[in-house]
Amino acid sequence: MTxxxxxxxxxxxxxxxxxxxxxxxALNRGESINAIWFIVAAVCTYxxxxxxxxxxxxxxxxxxxxTRATPAExxxxxxxxxxxxxxxxxxxxxxxxxxxxxLIGPTLAAQFGYLPGxxxxxxxxxxAGCVQDMIVLFCxxxxxxxxxxxxxxxxxxxxxxxxxxxxxFLIMIILIAVLGLVVVNAMKHSPWATSTVAxxxxxxxxxxxxxxxxxxxxxxxxxxxxxxxxxxxxxxxxWVDQQAGLREWFNHPxxxxxxxxxxxxxxxxxxxxxxxxxxxxYLSTYMKLGTVVLLAVAIVILQPDVKMPAxxxxxxxxxxxxxxxxxxxxxxxxxxxxxxxxxxxxxxxTTPKLLxxxxxxxxxxYGGMALESFVAxxxxxxACVLDPGVYFAINxxxxxxxxxxxxxxxxxxxxxYPVTVEQMNSLAATMGEATLFARTGGxxxxxxxxxxxxxxxxxxxxxxxxYHFAIMFEAVFILTTLDAGTRVGRFMLQDxxxxxxxxLGQTSWYPSVVLSSCLVVAGWGYFLYIGVIDPNGGVNILWxxxxxxxxxxxxxxxxxxxxxxxxxxxxxxxWVTALPLLWLLILTSTAVFQKIxxxxxxxxFFAAANDLQHKLDAGLLTADKAAVAPQLIFNQQLDxxxxxxxxxxxxxxxxxxxxxxWRRQRGLAVLPSxxxxxxxxxLPKVMG
Amino acid sequence: MKSWLLQCWxxxxxxxxxxxxxxYLRHQLSQHPDEPPLDRxxxxxxxxxxxxxxxxRCC
Numbered sequence: 001m002t003x004x005x006x007x008x009x010x011x012x013x014x015x016x017x018x019x020x021x022x023x024x025x026a027l028n029r030g031e032s033i034n035a036i037w038f039i040v041a042a043v044c045t046y047x048x049x050x051x052x053x054x055x056x057x058x059x060x061x062x063x064x065x066x067t068r069a070t071p072a073e074x075x076x077x078x079x080x081x082x083x084x085x086x087x088x089x090x091x092x093x094x095x096x097x098x099x100x101x102x103l104i105g106p107t108l109a110a111q112f113g114y115l116p117g118x119x120x121x122x123x124x125x126x127x128a129g130c131v132q133d134m135i136v137l138f139c140x141x142x143x144x145x146x147x148x149x150x151x152x153x154x155x156x157x158x159x160x161x162x163x164x165x166x167x168x169f170l171i172m173i174i175l176i177a178v179l180g181l182v183v184v185n186a187m188k189h190s191p192w193a194t195s196t197v198a199x200x201x202x203x204x205x206x207x208x209x210x211x212x213x214x215x216x217x218x219x220x221x222x223x224x225x226x227x228x229x230x231x232x233x234x235x236x237x238x239w240v241d242q243q244a245g246l247r248e249w250f251n252h253p254x255x256x257x258x259x260x261x262x263x264x265x266x267x268x269x270x271x272x273x274x275x276x277x278x279x280x281x282y283l284s285t286y287m288k289l290g291t292v293v294l295l296a297v298a299i300v301i302l303q304p305d306v307k308m309p310a311x312x313x314x315x316x317x318x319x320x321x322x323x324x325x326x327x328x329x330x331x332x333x334x335x336x337x338x339x340x341x342x343x344x345x346x347x348x349x350t351t352p353k354l355l356x357x358x359x360x361x362x363x364x365x366y367g368g369m370a371l372e373s374f375v376a377x378x379x380x381x382x383a384c385v386l387d388p389g390v391y392f393a394i395n396x397x398x399x400x401x402x403x404x405x406x407x408x409x410x411x412x413x414x415x416x417y418p419v420t421v422e423q424m425n426s427l428a429a430t431m432g433e434a435t436l437f438a439r440t441g442g443x444x445x446x447x448x449x450x451x452x453x454x455x456x457x458x459x460x461x462x463x464x465x466x467y468h469f470a471i472m473f474e475a476v477f478i479l480t481t482l483d484a485g486t487r488v489g490r491f492m493l494q495d496x497x498x499x500x501x502x503x504l505g506q507t508s509w510y511p512s513v514v515l516s517s518c519l520v521v522a523g524w525g526y527f528l529y530i531g532v533i534d535p536n537g538g539v540n541i542l543w544x545x546x547x548x549x550x551x552x553x554x555x556x557x558x559x560x561x562x563x564x565x566x567x568x569x570x571x572x573x574x575w576v577t578a579l580p581l582l583w584l585l586i587l588t589s590t591a592v593f594q595k596i597x598x599x600x601x602x603x604x605f606f607a608a609a610n611d612l613q614h615k616l617d618a619g620l621l622t623a624d625k626a627a628v629a630p631q632l633i634f635n636q637q638l639d640x641x642x643x644x645x646x647x648x649x650x651x652x653x654x655x656x657x658x659x660x661x662w663r664r665q666r667g668l669a670v671l672p673s674x675x676x677x678x679x680x681x682x683l684p685k686v687m688g
Numbered sequence: 689m690k691s692w693l694l695q696c697w698x699x700x701x702x703x704x705x706x707x708x709x710x711x712y713l714r715h716q717l718s719q720h721p722d723e724p725p726l727d728r729x730x731x732x733x734x735x736x737x738x739x740x741x742x743x744x745r746c747c
Contacts (some may be wrong), residue, residue: 078715079738084702091703101747147742175747217732220706273740274733281745282704335747342746349743484745491741507741550747 011051018044025118025310032305035381038114039299042122042377046370049126054134054366058359061565061573062138066359069681071145071352081145083356083683086363092354093368095285096346097133098292100179100478101336101550102372106380107442107449108543109333110391111319113311114384116330121380124331124338125373128580132554133343134365135561135577140348141355142675148348152560152653154674155567160656163649164556165492168345170642171549172489173520175342176265177527178542179478184257184532185441185539186471191247192432194257196237196468197475198250200280201264203229207279223282227290230283230476234469241432254532261482262525268483269490269517277483284477291473295378295450298457308384308391313415320396321440322540323602328591332547337376339580341553343369356683382449389419390427390436394445397537398438405437432464440537443474489520530635533628540602545639548591552650555584563657566664567673581654588650592643605640609633708735 021041025033058064075081109117140146146154149168153161187194207226211218240246252260268276317325322333336342347365355364383391392401392412401408405421412419428436431448439445447470454466491507493516498505504512531538558581565574598604601611615621616629664670701707709728716725726734 078712078719079735082711082715085699087699088702096744097746099746179747212729212733216729217709218706219704219708220701223704272737274736277740278736340747345743346746481745481747484740484743487740488743546747 011048014044014047014051018048022122026115028310032307034303035299035306035385036303038118038306038377038381039296041118042374045122045126046374049130050362050366050370053126054130054362057131057134057366057576058362061570061576062135062361064138064358064361065678066357067681068358069679069683070141070355070358071676072354072356073681073683074676074679075144075353080350081353084354086355086357086360089351089354089360090364090368093346093351093364094371095289096350097340097343097368098288098372098375099336099342099481100182100474101340101342102376103379103446103474104182104442104543105334105547106337106376107383107446108321108395108539109330110308110380110383111312111314111321111395112326112330113315114306114308114380115310116315116326117334117380118377120331120334121337121373121376124334125369125376128554128583129339129343129373130366130369131576131580132339132557132561133347133369134361135565136344136557137347137352137355137365138358138361139561139564140352141358141361144676145352146348146674148344148557148560151348151564151674152556155560155563155671156653156656156660157671160560160653163652164553164560165496167549167553167556167646167649169489169492169496170646171341171546171553172485172492173523174527174542174546174549174642176482176485176489176524177531178539178546179482180258180261180265180524180528181531181538181542182441182443183475183478183482184254184261184528185439185537186443186447186475187252187257188254188439189251189435190433190471191250192237192241192464192468193471193475194250194252195240196233196472197479199233199236200230200283200472200476200479201276203233204276204280204283207283208275211279212274219282222279223286226279226283227286230287230472231469234465234472237468237472238432238464255529258525258528258532262521262528264479265482265486265525266517266521268479269486269521270514273487277480277487280476280483281480284480287473288477291450291470292375292378295382295453296374298453299378299381302453302457304381304385304453304456306381306384307386308388312388317600317603320392320400322543323600324544324591324594328587328594329544329547331587332544332551332591334376335547335550337373337379339551339554339584340372341550341555341557343372344553344557357681379446382446382453385453386445386449387417387419387423389413389417390424390448391445392417393419393424394436394439394448395442396438397440397535397540399535399537401438403438405435408437430463431467433467438537440539442539443471443478446474447471486517486520486524489523490516493520527635530631534632534635535625536602541605541636541639544591544595545643548588548595548643549646551584551588552646555581555588555650556653558584559653559657563660564673566661567670568675585650585654589647592647595643596640605636605643609636609640612636705735708732 021037024037072081072083106117149165152164207222211222315326389412401411409419409421447467450470451463451466455463494505494507531542558577561577599607601608612629612633660670709731713725
């Protein structure tokens with residue numbers, strides 16, 4: 001009894017602390033607020049969500065059964081299916097789901113002020129994102145670790161299955177394009193950043209050879225060596241930047257860099273994995289975990305003030321970084337930090353084949369996403385501790401605020417966010433960059449934010465080093481996602497092509513490998529190319545498109561989860577997935593509707609195409625803009641069709657689910673639930 | 689303290705996949721004692737090919 005009381009008191013204290021911190025953040029007006037309150041509010045929210053909501057879902061909705069043998073135990077083969085310690089699975093799962101999305105989305109969404117982003121990252125993760133990851137993981141574990149696409153086919157039918165597959169493929173293309181754009185914008189005219197990022201390739205290859213031939217399978221020592229070399233490359237980049245002749249080798253505008261990234265992507269997709277992809281992934285995982293921990297420690301030590309206002313005037317949709325009003329675009333932009341459809345592919349991929357106990361679903365599924373959402377909060381903080389004027393000067397494309405620094409600062413200052421050319425120049429100089437104006441994509445602004453936090457916490461004199469460290473860290477794991485994504489895209493494409501020409505479906509037949517890799521790279525390369533030549537910065541088009549597609553995949557995952565809940569007699573609790581699903585449906589439909597029908601050329605695809613056509617016809621464009629105008633017009637129309645295709649796919653899947661639910665309600669035949677029957681576990685139970 | 693450090697080390701090795709070959713040998717010897725196990729080099733190559741065949745990394 002007393003123990004119970006003590007526990008209740010502790011949880012009450014957590015709840016009160018969290019609520020006061022969140023309340024303080026939400027109601028604070030006018031004065032600056034300390035970043036530590038965000039951390040407190042976030043940690044308390046995750047703790048409460050984990051302790052109560054996830055426990056309730058585990059016990060009442062999913063009825064997790066720790067006497068049931070998991071796929072890892074039943075199908076143990078020492079390769080794919082291996083019963084694994086839950087902390088190890090948690091580590092693998094987190095490393096797999098944590099990508100660049102939660103760093104970039106919140107940085108961009110900070111244009112609305114700190115409040116909308118913070119509230120959605122917290123509420124969205126505990127009520128939707130974590131729930132999705134956890135329930136998809138459960139569904140897959142009860143089905144021998146089957147993938148989302150297979151589950152959609154088994155539970156909904158071939159239409160749902162095909163829609164899920166196609167949506168995944170398209171998301172991959174858009175995702176890689178937008179990530180490529182982020183890296184290109186970070187390297188543009190920056191010899192330091194470009195040479196450092198370039199150096200990561202031979203470093204990865206060397207580590208690949210080391211782990212394959214010199215010291216086979218010694219992963220830890222190889223990775224440690226590689227991380228050391230990466231840190232050295234940051235310093236070496238600074239040296240390259242000082243050499244008058246050498247720096248020109250790495251000083252390039254966007255377009256050649258984009259072609260370099262495209263070429264690299266193709267190479268990475270056809271080279272053997274051990275040479276480039278696998279070693280790069282080891283390095284990026286350590287860099288990622290290390291930097292995230294370092295950032296958290298630095299924020300706690302330094303406790304910087306948040307300078308961004310709670311809300312900015314851009315909630316009306318006129319934002320310079322991306323156009324579109326608060327609803328729905330703050331949700332679309334944050335995407336992965338709150339709920340990410342991509343996670344459902346991991347939750348139904350490797351992870352379900354490793355868990356040794358059903359009880360661990362809660363920690364790995366729900367807990368993993370909570371941690372990911374915490375990364376998003378830190379990225380948001382790194383954007384919000386910058387002077388708002390500086391933040392907007394870095395992130396606003398030249399097409400919106402003007403290409404010339406004096407015009408840009410005048411525009412931004414007129415919005416009420418004072419900034420001067422001298423301030424930006426001296427900031428650029430301390431960061432070791434030629435300019436920080438219009439460095440869109442989120443990576444440079446995140447790096448400036450991280451560098452200022454790190455430098456204040458761990459020593460002020462190394463700002464330029466910290467800045468380029470942050471750029472290298474982002475680039476390393478963006479390129480890992482790019483490599484891995486292109487490869488997966490290739491497998492998916494080979495799978496689809498194999499339906500028509502069986503020979504092309506053989507994943508090891510070299511002509512098919514090259515052909516499908518080229519097609520995938522051409523797909524994302526096209527969007528990357530357009531993003532680079534677009535004077536509005538490309539991010540304005542590509543990031544919302546990525547957000548929509550990601551939320552759409554989440555909606556498909558929740559649809560599959562909902563239909564499984566219905567079929568397995570959990571109708572009473574169906575709202576656990578159905579309500580987030582409904583919210584995502586409203587969100588993606590509104591966003592697509594606005595993207596297609598809006599009259600504002602910065603929001604609507606067709607409006608932009610028509611606007612540009614009129615300007616072209618009237619001869620209002622300069623020669624170089626007129627030259628690319630036809631491509632931009634075509635691209636806007638293509639994007640509109642793509643957005644439309646996304647919602648059509650989504651409604652197909654949801655319609656399929658509703659048809660199934662209706663038939664079941666009427667007592668008509670539906671596809672049977674594909675859950676594997678119960679088998680008792682033989683593994684010894686560890687308490688805890 | 690010493691056993692705690694050892695536990696952390698084991699966990700770290702398991703997390704990074706550093707001990708994958710040892711785990712494979714144990715599995716192979718207990719489950720398939722009649723088949724000769726792969727050597728470290730070919731095991732590592734096979735594992736990496738297999739690992740990167742599906743979706744392993746997110747956005």
